[in-house]
Amino acid sequence: MKIDVFTLFPEWFQWFASQRHVQNVLATGSSLECVNPREHTPLSGGQVDDTPFGGGAGMVLRVDVLDSALRAHYGVDPVALRERRRVIALAPGGRLLDEPLVEELAREPALTLLCGRYEGFDERIIEHFASDVVSIGRYVLSGGELATMVLCDAVLRKLPGALGDERSATEESFSAALEGNPEYPHYTRPAEYRGWQVPEVLLSGHHEQIARWRRERSRERGARAPGHDGD
Numbered sequence: 001m002k003i004d005v006f007t008l009f010p011e012w013f014q015w016f017a018s019q020r021h022v023q024n025v026l027a028t029g030s031s032l033e034c035v036n037p038r039e040h041t042p043l044s045g046g047q048v049d050d051t052p053f054g055g056g057a058g059m060v061l062r063v064d065v066l067d068s069a070l071r072a073h074y075g076v077d078p079v080a081l082r083e084r085r086r087v088i089a090l091a092p093g094g095r096l097l098d099e100p101l102v103e104e105l106a107r108e109p110a111l112t113l114l115c116g117r118y119e120g121f122d123e124r125i126i127e128h129f130a131s132d133v134v135s136i137g138r139y140v141l142s143g144g145e146l147a148t149m150v151l152c153d154a155v156l157r158k159l160p161g162a163l164g165d166e167r168s169a170t171e172e173s174f175s176a177a178l179e180g181n182p183e184y185p186h187y188t189r190p191a192e193y194r195g196w197q198v199p200e201v202l203l204s205g206h207h208e209q210i211a212r213w214r215r216e217r218s219r220e221r222g223a224r225a226p227g228h229d230g231d
């Protein structure tokens with residue numbers, strides 16, 4: 001998967017890209033590239049944002065600046081870009097990132113992620129350049145960078161090679177293998193600690209019983225989780 005991140009703070013992503021699981025995916029041919037709109041701005045002094053029309057606090061990322069940056073990077077009119085690849089603007093009011101959306105995005109060959117800053121984007125960026133607007137939660141971050149990293153982390157760990165054991169990504173919380181439920185509890189050595197016992201069945205070596213126990217615990221957790229339909 002080819003991921004391009006449009007951010008005014010590309011240095012934030014150096015740390016992210018250096019993490020082991022991200023490195024593992026990048027080693028299999030995926031890429032994570034940052035483009036700084038400031039380097040493509042047609043405005044003097046590296047200007048990228050402006051005060052909002054109608055007044056109000058904060059600054060808004062300019063549509064002409066993002067137009068230039070996208071055009072410089074892809075060599076096409078950004079209006080046509082979203083026909084070719086998902087162009088995702090990160091914003092607090094967007095579609096909430098959940099496991100089905102992560103799985104959907106993990107199947108894409110390429111993603112373009114737009115990080116807003118300050119008060120966010122000029123709305124014309126969303127209307128004319130973005131294919132999606134995605135939020136990681138109903139709270140406001142100071143920019144889209146951390147939200148982008150959350151999205152990238154969730155998506156990249158779905159790709160082959162990210163995790164040591166491929167099963168870890170299939171049978172995990174909210175996956176189809178667990179019928180969309182949270183994952184079952186895990187235990188490791190010691191089998192007893194301060195009188196706290198690991199459930200007997202997990203020590204039994206009886207794979208069918210273990211699988212059944214896990215499915216039951218996972219369903220229980222799903223029924224308890226807030227927002228769950230309760231089937």
Ligand code: ADE
Pocket residue numbers: 090091092093116134135136137138139140141142143144147
């Ligand atoms: N930018 C600022 N806050 C955000 C959020 N909660 N999700 C996605 N992008 C954001």
